[in-house]
Amino acid sequence: MITVVPVTLEFNGLRLEPLALHHEEGLRAAASDGELWNLRVTSVPEPHDTRQYIATALETRDRVAFAAVDTRSGAVLGTTSYHDIVPAADRVEIGYTWYARRVQRSHVNTSCKLLLLSHAFDTLGAGVAGLRTDCENFASQAAIEKLGAKKDGTIRHHVLRRDGTVRDTVMYSILKSEWPAIKRALHERLERHSRA
Template sequence: MRDGAAAWFGVRLEPLSAAHVPGLTAVTHDGELWRNRLTSVPEPDRVAGYVAAALAAQERGERVPFAVLDDDTGEVIGCTSYAEILPAVRRLEIGYTWYAGRAQRTHVNTSAKLLLLAHAFDVLGYRTVGWRTDNLNTTSQRAIERLGAQRDGVIRGQQLRRDGTVRDTVLYSLTGDEWPPCRDRLIGRLAEHSAGEPSSSGGDSGTRPGGARRVPESGN
């Protein structure tokens, strides 16, 4: 997936590039995401630098960033990444995730995470996928927990927020043994919520990109 796009349930992931800067700039305006002190969403005039930093981290082998698109319209609706990649122990994290306001609390996060988790476990053969989030960001914590991840603990005083306050960081993980039932549950949830909403390509949205539209959640 690093070298090509992947899509499922109406959401497409593409390797991040400078071509996504205009779309991501528009995303930051949808809900004025950069004003939330609990996130690392860049201000609109800093999106190009944010993307450049993500691509530089990719060159160093530290991160694999993706743009998240609506597969029906091709519109950029967010971004996400693999990060904290530890090949020796077959562990990585999913982070740097943010979505346009209109895409939050919809199917988008579940669909994108299914693509990322399936690739990490089923293609790359990783054993553990982790997440980390601000202890005050309860919306993100609920979204991660809805995916089936287990709360591992809290690192106190771990980093500064954008407003200069010190945050505690909540850690979550999902193991390869936990992945199969998690995958089936999430696919079932998306299929249930997509029932009765036609895909633009026709057919079953569980086997090709399609019409799931309302699964309440958002987050990392």
């Protein structure tokens, strides 16, 4: 049975540290880089809602949220979380992930996913890591599939979007048995990126 607690993880110039109210200004700046709250298919808070966004993340029982921080500059680049944790099934999901526009399509997402997946499988002993996204968030679906996750299916008419429409949710997962090959592939991808 897994137990997920706040922890600090570091790799490849990035640090995932437990999200806290002192990250408010940095998280607001990250969201403002690209006005990400205007994207209908994400959960990025509007600037005036950043503090409440953090408070909600901290109050949610089965969620452990992180700030993604550049280790050199100390800048907050975005956020990601473990959520929908099912200890008895050794299941954890990774989501509520978004980053400043300037670091999208960089090494940041791959590095953060590698940190979270490594911690989930190699330290916590998870049997499965799930990921989910809006059926209309094609960029997110492509990124999840590039990680090596398998598509489990779609939950139709699942949850409300910020605009009041109801989204279908596309579900993915990585099994513990699949993790070694995926881990190697992610390290290789990061090596290619650093050479480019």
